[in-house]
Amino acid sequence: MKNIIGLFLVFAFAKAYPQQSINPLQTTDAQAQKIWVDSVYNSLSQKEKIGQLFMVDLFSNKDKAHVDRVRNLVKNHRIGGIIFSKGGPLQQAHLTNELQAASKTPMMIAMDAEWGLAMRLDSVYAFPWNMTLGATRTSTSSYAVGKRIGEHCKRLGVHMNFAPDVDINTNPDNPIIGNRSFGEDMENVTQKSFAFMKGMQSTGTLACAKHFPGHGDTDQDSHKTLPTVGFTAARIDSVELYPYRRLIDHGLASVMVAHLNIPSLEPRAGYPTSISKKVVTDLLKKRLNFQGLIFTDALNMKGASNFSKPGDIDLAAFKAGNDVLLISEDIPTAINKIAEAIAKGEITQERLEHSVRKILMAKYQVGLNNYSPVDTENLISDLHTQMDDMVYEFAMEQAITLLKNDKKILPIKNLETKKIAYVHLGDDSGDAFLKQLNKYTTVDRVEGNDIATLLRNLSKYNTVIVGAHRSNDNPWTSYKLSSKELSWLKAISKNHKVIVDLFVRPYMLDQLKDIKGMEAIVMSYQNSQWSQEISAQMIFGARDITGRLPVSSGNFKVGDGLELEGVKRLSYGATPASVGMDQSILNKIDSVAQFTIDKKGAPGMQILVARKGKVIFDKNYGGHTYGKDDPVMSEDIYDMASITKIMASLPMLMELEDRNVVNLDKPLSAYDEKYRNTNKSDITLKEMLSHYARLRPWIPFYRYTLDTLDATPLQQFYSKNRSYRYPIEVADHFYASNLVTDTIFHRIATSDLLERREYKYSDLPYYIVKDFLEDYYKKDLNELTQNHFYASLGMDHTGYLPLKRFPKNQIVPTENDTLFRRQQIQGYVHDQGAAMQGGIGGHAGLFSNANDVAKMMQMYLQKGSYGGKTYFSSETFDKFNYRYFADDEVRRGVGFDKPSLDDVGNTCNCTSDSSFGHSGFTGTYTWADPEEELIYVFLSNRVYPDANNRFIISENIRTNIQQIIYDSIIQ
Incomplete structure (x- = not known):
């Protein structure tokens, strides 16, 4: 992870251009390099030395005849290198290994991979284009992209990448450069090119700046014709050559010379710059003092091939000062013509030695003195890593x-x-x-x-x-x-x-x-x-x-x-590494989820992890039910059960506390007169919501509405049809009388308190809170939560009464209720008490998906603010996220569940003391940790088809996954 951070910080010095050696081909072990170069050079015949000048193109996806042509050039003409073009990475790796084994001298392998190997190959990673990188305000992403591209090249056995393109694209109609350029501003192009070069060459992959002296201001394509650039020599010197000077002075390994007609630099009419001694030797080598490798652009391009016959153009290019002749149309003929020119004295032996030694120095620099074949094991996966996604995400965010x-x-x-x-x-x-x-x-x-x-x-x-x-x-x-x-x-x-x-x-x-x-x-x-x-x-x-x-x-x-x-809304990230987490560890969640499904602990689930405001794990597993074609989707919604408490009742109370409408230390009698003359009159909100108020854990309200003999619903309470008398929808074709609601609150008010004051989890406080909230606002909790929170938070998949807003097949089913409603429950709240309130309970009734739950939890992490809106103050949040009765062994905050005080039970025992969350009976769980800026959401329907299924509870599935999440934190 330190290396990842370093990747993004290393380029603060980009504008300074720190001075390095101007001989980019010389290594730090110069003496050892010289010994190897001398040894190889002296082992070569005259024709073999000339062969080192040539780099042939090879398509790994072409037929045997095409490959046999290259095999012949390697075996019989001892060419110096191969430039791979279109194909696939595995095919290229196998061909590289075969041809390297057949070559007397290890060959330089090159590619055009300006935005990664994907410029030429399938099944590999495509990075942003230069124009995109040029849009960033710093050069950090250019360095990062260059580094990753260099590492990909290295992994595939590619030693040289013909990149970066340093053309200053001042012509919008340029048909061949365009997005390949960093832009039109020469300083910006220089900074980004320099960063890209440094990143790539830091991996041992040699860079090649192109297209010298500048292909950015032309509306013609040198692949099809010889473009003309009509600028004066002074303009070219001040603009087009600007990036070359900076890169050459700081370690640029090679330059590619373009096929251009530039009358101000080469007076001969229609004479390509790639074979112009004035451009290659006088300008590039002498005036700019470039000592690295000089490549021609491809000699089969029309900008060059239209000029002369095969062989003649190669000879002219070598005479002009180029070291490597790229994609010659006829290498055997070209070798013979250069040999003849040397024999005639047109080219000196020293001139040939100069280029061949430079080529061999470059080969030593990339490690060909200790050549090893490309390892094809895990090659594809190594070219698609989380680091690649992380770099792409970073670059695009900056652009x-x-x-x-x-x-x-x-x-x-x-x-x-x-x-x-x-x-x-x-x-x-x-x-x-x-x-x-x-x-x-x-x-x-x-x-x-x-x-x-x-x-x-x-x-x-x-x-x-x-x-x-x-x-x-x-x-x-x-x-x-x-x-x-x-x-x-x-x-x-x-x-x-x-x-x-x-x-x-x-x-x-x-x-x-x-x-x-x-x-x-x-x-x-x-x-x-x-x-x-x-x-x-x-x-x-x-x-x-x-x-x-x-x-x-x-x-x-x-x-x-x-x-x-x-x-400050949640973002969605490319990789866990971008927030200091290890994806390989997080991936263990997959096996735990599948284990749960295989053991029928739950039919399916949504699992989400966010850190530092970014969702980096968001997966769906299994289905709505067992063995059916109903896979869980991100838009599907689950019955939240008791998570309703912290997603509906609690934020509404916090808002009122923030407005001084409620006070945690005031008794119930101050808020609801029905409790004034009861045993609950002096209970405070703080005690009640901390589950320290001697309230009974649960009252089975529905049982009082069933026949005591056969447990059938009593007619005075229920009907199969909605009517004035039976307005409350409890389930499908199951309606309740208002008497049901009245009975609930009467039983709460008259219920006995527990004998002693101790921590005892109870749903009853949230019946009371719901009643108070709806009475205060004169609206139901469904409308209140939508208007006060969900709509503005963008929680469009959250709310009560889901069948009124979503198709049934988007709602995950819960229990097959054989005791009360006697039907499969889908789209109706599982909790009987909430169902008896028409599906709108303070303790249950809410439906949501993992993404929406994460929004609410992120708002809590940000202590009341989200999306540019403040819902309540940070001071208010802190009041509710505090254990007031910890000395009495009460782990709860006000409404929020908190980590266990005895390291047993509700979390993985790896969460901080400031963390908070809640679980739900249906198989839901969410937790947030301010110290780690972490959110975890687990949604399942473990109660399908039977609520007695306790597998995820007995096997600690939810907290085991939580442990994996914490184990994945590396920074």
Whole structure:
């Protein structure tokens, strides 16, 4: 973990460019390096020395004939290296091992992997593009990405990555650079390139800056033609060469020379820079004093191959000063032509020795003096690690840019007043974006076959989020919206408050310059899953926005970007490592969950873990029932049972205590006159909610409404049909008289107290609290909790009476009640007492999912604030999260459960004393620990189909998982 933190801190010195050796190929053990280079060089024949100059392309996904061609070049022409192109990592590893074994001298293996091996290979990790990294305000993420890409290269046996692209992309119409550039500002490009280079070369993978002397300001593709750059030599020297100078002075291993026509540098008409002695030798080697390896760009590109015959272009490139001739069209012919030129005296032996020794020095530097084959075991998994996700998440969080925020529409606050729609534009998926938006509140996807229908469908929404999604496959795909989509966006912006989120390259902003009325514009750069998810989180203020535009486009200039501070909502992270937790340990939760399901301890469950305000584990297991096709989904809701106490009754009381309406030390008689002349008149709220008030643990109210002979419901209390006389819905076709409720509170008021004062958990306080709250506000607890908390917290999956809001198949069933309601309970509260109150109890009746429970618990961790709103003061929270009767062996706070005082029972005995939470009879549990900034939610229906199933209790399943969570904390 220290290395992870170091990864993000190491680049504070980026602007200083500390001086290093200007010979980037010389190692610290220079004498040993020289001995090895001399030994290898002297073992080579003249043709073999020339062969070292060549690097051939190899596609691991091509046919045998293609591979046989390379096998022949390795065996018979002793080429110096291979540049792998498209294919798969395992195929490439096997070919690398085979060809290295066949080579007399270990070969340099290279790739174009600017945004990772995924630039060429399938089944590997794709990191953010340079343009995205260029949007960050610091160079830390560029270093981190460069380092991870270098480590991936190293793992696959790749010694050199033709990256970073240091072109300063000042031409929006550049067809080949674009997103491959860090941007248009030369200082920003230099800082990011330098960081990327240092990160990658720290792994032992050599960097290669390209495309010298600068491919950023052209609208032509050198793969297809010879582009012309018409700048003066002075302009090129001051702008395009700026990053090269800095990188060369600080250890850049290699440079790739582009195929460009630059009349100010090479006066011969149509003469490519890649074979120009004025550019390669005079400018790069002499003026810039570059001593690293010099590569031509691919010699089969039309920018070079159109110029001369195979072999001739290679000879010209070598004469110009290049060391490595990349992807020659005819290597045998080229070797012969160079040999002939040496024999004729056109090229000196010293010139050949100069380049070959540099190549051998580079091979020593990457460890080819002690070559070992690529280990293919676990190769794929090693190229997809939690560190990769962590680096991607970090980079994307730093890059996303807010360009417009009229009337401070972002971050979205006051969710209770918002009705939000999402409109999708573009040809790629926005599903990850929409799913993440719905983690915060309900956001509906709205569509229409025509603009009139779309606007009509949007009429009931007061906020519209428009996502523009174009393909993330590669940087060259089209980024523009169609004229139809632009006209729709214009119409939507005219009629609604609109937040536009662009998952495209920033040059798309030019299309928006004439569209008015957009309240907010967010530039998210790429349509990757993490870009979509992080951007959605930023819209709701779960993360800060700090990016800045790396290029100018439309109405925006390079460097534009509004900083936006978040409002402390839960965010959702890539990996546990990002919050100091070990994913491999957390993954043990999977086996515990599966064990529980296999043993029929519960049909399924939702388990969520959040730390430091970030959800890093959120999984669903099993199904609603046993053996059926009803898998648990994140949107499914569970009967919370007694967690209702801390999610409904308690926050309402805390709010009133904060307003001085209630006082924990005042007696019940001060709040409810029905208790004034009872044995409960002097009980305080503090005593009652600490379960230290001598109240009976439980009163089986429902039993008093059943026939004493056969336990059938008595007709004076229940009916199968709703009517004026039987208005209370207890279950499906099961309605109760108001007499039931009156009986409940009469029995509570007249119930005996326990003989002695001791800790005794009881539901009765929450019947009393519910009665008080509803009487005070003249509204039921369902309406109160929605209006005061759930709506503004974005807890749209939380509430009483779930069948009124959710389809039945989204509600996880509980017990098959054979004693009272005599039916399978699904969508109705399991607890009989709460059911007799119409499903709205102070102690039970709430339904929710793990994500919503986590929001409430995070609000508690933040001591009363969440999403930019303060619900009650931190002082009030502290009053309720305190053990007032600990000296009397009462572990409870006021309403909150607390860790056991004797290390037995309700937690894993690893939680802090300040931690708090609650459990529920149906198999639910949630706990928060302020010291570790930790939230744990476990939801199950262990009572299905029988409430006598105590497996998760007897096996300590919930607290065993809690122990795993604490074991995973490494920092």
